[in-house]
Amino acid sequence: MEGGKVGEGMAGRPWQRRAWLVQSLLMATPGAFATVPVVPMALSDGLNQPFAEALLRELAEAAGWRWQVSRVPFSRVLRMAEAGEAFGFGVSPSREREAQLVFSEPVFRSGVWAIGRAAGDGPITSVAGLKGRKVCAVRPARLGAELDMAAGRDFQLHAAPGDLGSRLRMLEAGRCDVLLVTHFNDEPALLLRRVRDAGFDPDRLAIGRRALKELPVYIAARRGSALADLVPALNRAVADRQTAIGRLLLAGP
Structure with a gap:
């Protein structure tokens, strides 16, 4: 130095x-x-x-x-x-x-997961499944090249500040159709545990069994x-x- x-x-x-x-x-x-x-x-x-x-x-x-x-x-x-x-x-x-x-x-390598409401069309398992939807995510975080390119072109991206509980409340209130969250490994059971720890019932949500994209941290x-x-x-x-x-x-x- x-x-x-x-x-x-x-x-x-x-x-x-x-x-x-x-x-x-x-x-x-x-x-x-x-x-x-x-x-x-x-x-x-x-x-x-x-x-x-x-x-x-x-x-x-x-x-x-x-x-x-x-x-x-x-x-x-x-x-x-x-x-x-x-x-x-x-x-x-x-x-x-x-x-x-x-x-x-x-x-380490994280993953970007899509969480929707159970009353919707079911879990979203691909970037293409976000097309035409109102999507919430922490901004200005990067979500990987494919998601970053699709934002604004294929779907609306809105800022979702705060902890996971705050962001899930935005989803529950209908302020977005899908919430994108990063999770630290490829174990969906551990993501479900995070959702429970945030005070939400995973059965009231639509959560895919795999991440949309891998994201190096x-x-x-x-x-x-x-x-x-x-x-x-x-x-x-x-x-x-x-x-x-x-x-x-x-x-x-």
């Missing part, structure tokens, strides 16, 4: 000042943790907290640092990553984003930032903890 250059131009752009604060955290931490870098990480407030905490704990132990976690709406996760304030968990690559961000290797950092310098170490941590991450996925978030 170019410590001698970070403080220069502090009167410059806001993201540069925030990035300087981030590098200060990485270079100096007080007390008993003086030799352990503190690394800021932004997580969506809709992400399952126990799963996220266990996953980040594995990565921190392998990388030799500790996290300073911010739980915020996904739109804020993206802004923090773009500003160099924090790593952005779950920010996927796109042509526009790759000009500004660098991305880790996939931490990445961690992003601003190009040229202090955090971007840590991406190689983050990739080594991901590779080192693949077995542990696999166990977490099988256990179900």
